[in-house]
Amino acid sequence: MSSPRMLQDFRVMNHVNGKESTHRVYKVVLTGGPCGGKTTGQARLSTFFETLGWKVFRVPETATVLLGGGIKFSDLSPEESFAFQENLLKTMMQIENTFFTLGESSAQDCLIICDRGAMDASAFILQDKWEKIIANNNWNNVELRDNRYNQIIHMVSAANGAEEFYSTEDHVCRSEGVELARELDYKAAASWVGHPYFDVIDNSTNFETKMNRMIDSVCQKLGIDTGDRLLKNSKKHKFLVQGPLPPDEVFPPFQDFDVVHNYLQTSSANYQARLRKRGQKGHWMYFHTLRKPKIKDQVIEVRTQLTHRDYLNILAQRDDSHFTIYKKRRCFLVNNQYFQLDIYKEPGHPRCKGLIFLETYSALDDAELAKRLPSFLNIVKEVTGNPAYSMFNLSLKEDWKSSSRFCYELADKKVNGFGPGPELPSEAGENGDSKPPNS
Secondary structure, three states, X not given: OOOOXXXXXXXXXXXXXXXEEEEEEEEEEEEEOOOOOHHHHHHHHHHHHHXXXXXXXXXXOHHHHXXXXXXXXXXXXXXXXXXXXXXXXXXXXXXXXXXXXXXXXXXXXXXXXXXXXXXXXXXXXXXXXXXXXXXXOOOOHHHHHHHOOOEEEEEOOOOOOOHHHOOOOOOOOOOOOHHHHHHHHHHHHHOOOOOOOEEEEOOOOOHHHHHHHXXXXXXXXXXXXXXXXXXXXXXXXXXXXXXXOOOHHHOOOEEEEEEEEEEEOOOOOOOXXXXXXXXXXXXXXXXXXXXXXXXXXXXXXXXXXXXXXXXXXXXXXXXXXXXXXXXXXXXXXXXXXXXXXXXXEOOOOHHHOOOEEEEEEEOOOHHHHHHHOOOOOEXXXXXXXXXXXXXXXXXXXXXXXXXXXXXXXXXXXXXXXXXXXXXXXXXXXXXXXXXXXXX
């Protein structure tokens, strides 16, 4: 069984020719460093989805349009430069909104590909200037980064890992050397750290495979079966981390979020449903996730973004046999790999005390992935698919040995060999150790 396939549900309801029509609108940002394959990727992604019968809109890169009109930053005063950056962001968002509205009124499933997005602007401006721009316009980072787009794909520059292919000849607005290109690539990626669906497509494969990985990352989120046309899906990897964590200054630039999970009552034990709210500085996103029975030996999860009102209404269906799970989630980039560090917080079951997990998605083999893991963390072992470390089981109020609700089906037999059987695994220990605590 491969890792659970995570689908997002973003259907919209409209009226076409007097009839109600439900279709999907998916907004993806293609960003990245110079010579990363963004332009080619946009064309390839468009063609792929058009052949599936989707309507595809391509939002042009606003900066290229404006800079192509004769604007040079070297000619601008600091005040003019600030005003230009603010107006560029406003223009970008208005252009995007035009396409978003068209997508919502379309009668077809619609893919909207944005050539860079709102947070890219923050990569090329001082932090205090960025904060001033969002304050002037009553914006916040959660809305601009997390809520505005369904998925972010960062195409790593050829200057980072495929230097022999790096070139500035095919882009009229590009003049960066290799070192500057690497710096710009990192800044662009760092500006999106924290988005819940952020994929980094590096240069660990040839260019053709890189394009396929990019397309496959979108298909995974949409639940589109690509058969053998693209690479096999990347897998989710989960690692147990021993605390205490190092000081914050040891980490690369990161974003911290408060996360709250609640499991919900379901009509069948074969289904799992949960609510999640994820927030930063008082701004929240809300999700409903439904885990369905296996199809072709693959677990399917469907995730739907909710309004605050819907979240509160559905919360009434909370399953009292589970504790609410509280976490601090830290998101960061290391070695072109996107990581999420989940730090369990109280209140909760004693078995969760001190637990820390590191998660990432990767198509790399185990040996290659091990080289990319953060060296500043004390990683105990990989626990991918181990039911003793699943959030569903960790949140159970009952003792595992006497519980009929303990779930074995989360196991990934290909990775760890855990599977349904008569013996319960040991419970996860406190402070990240592997000794079974008293449940």
